[in-house]
Amino acid sequence: MNSTPRKRVRKAVFPVAGLGTRFLPATKAVPKEMLTVVDKPVIQYVVDEARAAGIEHLVFVTGRNKGVIEDHFDIPYELQSMLEERNKTEALAILNAALPTAGQTSFTRQQAPLGLGHAVWCARDIVGNEPFALLLPDMLMQDEPGCLARMMEIYNQTGGNIISTEEVAWEETHKYGVVEKGEEVAGGFRIHGMVEKPPKGTAPSNLFINGRYILQPEIFEILETQTTGAGGEIQLTDAMLTLAKKQDFYGFTFTGRTFDCGSKTGFIKANVAFAMWNSEMADEVREDILELIETVKPV
Numbered sequence: 001m002n003s004t005p006r007k008r009v010r011k012a013v014f015p016v017a018g019l020g021t022r023f024l025p026a027t028k029a030v031p032k033e034m035l036t037v038v039d040k041p042v043i044q045y046v047v048d049e050a051r052a053a054g055i056e057h058l059v060f061v062t063g064r065n066k067g068v069i070e071d072h073f074d075i076p077y078e079l080q081s082m083l084e085e086r087n088k089t090e091a092l093a094i095l096n097a098a099l100p101t102a103g104q105t106s107f108t109r110q111q112a113p114l115g116l117g118h119a120v121w122c123a124r125d126i127v128g129n130e131p132f133a134l135l136l137p138d139m140l141m142q143d144e145p146g147c148l149a150r151m152m153e154i155y156n157q158t159g160g161n162i163i164s165t166e167e168v169a170w171e172e173t174h175k176y177g178v179v180e181k182g183e184e185v186a187g188g189f190r191i192h193g194m195v196e197k198p199p200k201g202t203a204p205s206n207l208f209i210n211g212r213y214i215l216q217p218e219i220f221e222i223l224e225t226q227t228t229g230a231g232g233e234i235q236l237t238d239a240m241l242t243l244a245k246k247q248d249f250y251g252f253t254f255t256g257r258t259f260d261c262g263s264k265t266g267f268i269k270a271n272v273a274f275a276m277w278n279s280e281m282a283d284e285v286r287e288d289i290l291e292l293i294e295t296v297k298p299v
């Protein structure tokens, strides 16, 4: 096993090329990452989580019809000056909150939907020879501090590679990447194995990979030659398994809430959970939602 690399994690990769077909027609002209949870697009939550964990540079792996994501993280001059003229200080503050500054964003395109492993590989030149965080925007997490910040705490002690996991019902394991847990270390555990979308009844555990990673740059060399795996796609999990044979690889068990915003039900639950997290609307929302649950029946 090589010595454990522990350079600072400055960059985060966001794979945002997915088509969002499960949300049609909503995603016909709007990328699924721009759908709104309470008052922010999904991607903004994930970017905020990364920045709160100390990330300085945001790398988006985009695809066709995703240009609005680039606009979202830019300065909207016309709107800004109009709000200034009208003295709308509150709206201005919201607009400027956590905007990346010049040079802190990069965009590259995944030209064909060949899988998550391929999407990550598309970021290789922008990330370069340093460790990076990877956040899957479909997975919206609710915790304070955030999931990536908690992983950084472990990384600062262990270095190497760390992926976040959490428990899922055994019947659901075939939908995800699943890890095999080893000994406990520094608030996490060693990973002895992992498998992408294990056929029903074969998962090594019910701990699934929930979309937050800290990876060393050697993953790119492996992805370069990675053949297709589950679902005929180039799978990141397969490349991570190869890397785990050469470098330290840890798991972290996330205990906050995770919402799979790639599914309609996950997206609706995220809206309820983030509304309840908002002290200004929690009481009203609670009352109305309880009433709706009691009275509205399926048509």
Ligand code: G1P
Residues within 6 Å of the ligand: 116, 136, 138, 139, 175, 176, 177, 178, 196, 208, 209, 210, 211, 235, 236, 237
């Ligand atoms: C991807 C990963 C998988 C992970 C999942 C989390 O799968 O390949 O390991 O568990 O994200 O959402 P996908 O959802 O792209 O099929």
